[in-house]
Amino acid sequence: MRVHVRAVGRLQGRSEERALTDDYMARFNAGARTLGWGGISETEVEDRKGGGMAAEAELLRKSLPRGALLVCLDERGRLMSSPDFAETLRGWADQGRPDVAFVIGGADGIDPALRDEADMLLSFGKMVWPHKLVRVMLAEQLYRAVSILSGSPYHRA
Numbered sequence: 001m002r003v004h005v006r007a008v009g010r011l012q013g014r015s016e017e018r019a020l021t022d023d024y025m026a027r028f029n030a031g032a033r034t035l036g037w038g039g040i041s042e043t044e045v046e047d048r049k050g051g052g053m054a055a056e057a058e059l060l061r062k063s064l065p066r067g068a069l070l071v072c073l074d075e076r077g078r079l080m081s082s083p084d085f086a087e088t089l090r091g092w093a094d095q096g097r098p099d100v101a102f103v104i105g106g107a108d109g110i111d112p113a114l115r116d117e118a119d120m121l122l123s124f125g126k127m128v129w130p131h132k133l134v135r136v137m138l139a140e141q142l143y144r145a146v147s148i149l150s151g152s153p154y155h156r157a
Helices: 016-034 052-063 082-094 112-117 131-150
Strands: 002-008 040-045 069-079 099-104 120-123
Touching: 002 016, 002 052, 002 131, 016 040, 016 131, 040 052, 052 112, 069 112, 082 131, 099 131
Parallel strands: 002 040, 002 099, 069 099, 069 120
Antiparallel strands: none
């Protein structure tokens, strides 16, 4: 199973968020190999024409692998523990899902039409988080999930 992160907005090359995201994604890749999974990819999109959420949604759709299971990050989504998230990923892998795509919206969130297309809405809590931090948090939780599934001591619950 390959994991894809699709996000509105760009992380600056030398930012702390970029460094953290890259670090957790590299850790994910190492852990994913032990599980027989593919790696993680990241695509950033930006609507430079000012078309709002609908235009962002179209750019996100175009970046998604065909047939990918779609997970939108949204404060109205499902709250999960880290072990439950890990088991969800394992379930998708066991079902033979080749691609899972996590979508992070921009400042206004994810267009409702794209949100309605999602196979799952996932929340990191009732608070609204900046998309830069959500990217770091998602990368860390993905790494934590492979750590849990591979028996690494990283996760201590």
